[in-house]
Amino acid sequence: MHLWIYLVFLWKAVLCEPLKDHMLCTDLFTCYSAHYTSVAYDSAFCENKGVLTTMSTEQEKQSILQLLENTNSGNVSFWIGLKREKQQCTQKELKLRGFRWKEGNSNQTEVSKWIKEPALTCTDSRCGTLKVSLNRNKVVQEWGWEEASCKTHYGFICKYRDEEICKALQIKGMSVVNYTAHYQLTKLSVQYLPSKTLANVTCQSGKTVVLKCQNQAWQLTSNGYTDVEYMCLCKEGHIQSDEGKCVDIDECQKNPCEFKCINTVGSFACECDKNKGYALGEDKKSCVLQKGIQIGSGSTRMPFGDITSIVNDMDLNAGEKRLTESSTRLSSTHQPLNERNPAPTSASGFTTLVHDEDFKSKETRSNVFIPVVVGIVVLVLLIVIVVGVFKCCFRKSSKKLKSRKREPSNGSIDLSAKNTDSAQHVNENAIEKENNYVAG
Structure with a gap:
């Protein structure tokens, strides 16, 4: 029976792959490494100034348990930095039961989970282990602390401070x-x-x-x-x-711009001749006039100043015809924006209007017509106001004139009445004198 047990252990030692030491680092500039080589507590060596790990905070507990997952199934024990020196007694009322962390010789902790309570003694040095139970899926199911003789052999977990992870x-x-x-x-x-x-x-x-x-x-x-x-x-x-x-790729070698190309890091930018009134189009490559009419099938365009002079001279009734003639005259002397694209497009060598010329000439007419209509409306309003004021003044003067005419007519009536009375009085005196004469 004992022979079979030894054969099983020998088969595991020869055929089973040994557990691999591994490391986990966190964003808190701390790394933890798990070592599966079994050694006594004082022989657990952490290179590069590492120490046997503490397990005093929730963050540290989670990191260590994550470190041990996916490593093995079953029960595993590791030395951690817990130790109670000789002549220091067990204290059940404390979270660490009288043990101290090897790093900093501190007895402070947020975490305390003992699988088995330490023995009440003051005579021997005792060291703390972390026992972990993993299921078949290599997920931690149970964990806790347990004291053991410092001479027992276990694996160990180291802790490193690393500011350059x-x-x-x-x-x-x-x-x-x-x-x-x-x-x-x-x-x-x-x-x-x-x-x-x-x-x-x-x-x-x-x-x-x-x-x-x-x-x-x-x-x-x-x-x-x-x-x-x-x-x-x-x-x-x-x-x-x-x-x-x-x-960087120099995109300007492919001539993507109509006027000028500027290479940038990872891209390029186009520019137009601002002195002649040109600006980038919606495609950020071609150049268009900011105001005016574009003529020709190539890149040749008429300056806006020339177009404005034509619009001011043309008759509204024959605007389209005169605009065509003026554009034809100017195109023979106008310099193109890009010398690589010649302006003439017809057999006679003259440039003709593009399809949007009618629309722009109508737009120019509407721009002239609107101010004229507004001016006429304002003039009519002024005339109405002046006529109204004139009528009001005329009525006042008429009333004054009539009142002046009425005053002399009343005086004449009174005067005529007085004259009539006087004449009547004279007649009566004459008749009275005549009667006196006859009687006498």
Whole structure:
């Protein structure tokens, strides 16, 4: 029976793959490494100034449990930085039961979970272990602390402070990446990597490069080129040189602009002749007049000043005909915007109007017609106001004249009445004298 047990252990030791040491780094510039080599407590060595880990905060607890997932199934024990020295007694009322963290010799903790209470003693040194139970899916189900003799052999968990950790690589066009830490570990997490980690990158094109984590950034070990994001696939407007670097493309070599092209990093910009009144069109490549009419089938255009003089001289009834004649005269002497595109388009060598000429001539007429209509309306209103004022003044003067005429007529009536009375009185006196004479 005992022979079968020894054979089983021998078969596991020979055929089973040993557990791999691995590391997990967090965004708090802290890394944790799990080592499966069984040693006594005082023999647990953490390289690069690491220490046996604390487990005093919730954040630290979660990081350590995440570190141990996906590693093995069953029960696993690790030394952590808990120790109670000889002649220091167990204190059940404290969270750490009289134990202290090796880092900083502190007895402070937010986390306290003992699977088995420590023995009440003051005579022996005791060390703390982290016991973890993982199910078949390699997920942590149970965990807790337990004291043990410091001479017992277990694996151990180390803690490192690293101010230069790097985020995992995210490179466009990357196919495969393999990380190698300087801690001689065989497995790393893929979220954050410790400083000095080497990354062997294979691009989809087959190109391979080696990067190194330094000062929180990935750098090429060969020439120090730091534009790592576009190392495999350059961003728009760039192309890889023979040295593997992304260099800017000069888009102006393809003559994309009508007037002038300016090359920029990753793109280009067009300009037009502003002195002649031209501006970029909606396509940001062609040039159009800010105001005026475009003529010709090529890039030849008439200056706005010439068009304005034509519109001012033409008759509204025969505007279209005269605009055509004037445009034909001016096109023979006007210089084109782009000398690569000649202006003449007909057999006779003269430039004809484009299709939008009628629309623009009508627009010019409407621009002249509206102010004229407004002026006429204002003039009519002024005439109405003047006539109204004149009528009001005329009525007042008529009333005064009539009142003046009435006063002399009344006086004459009174005077005539007086004259009549006087005449009548004279007649009566004459008749009286005549009667006296007859009687006498």
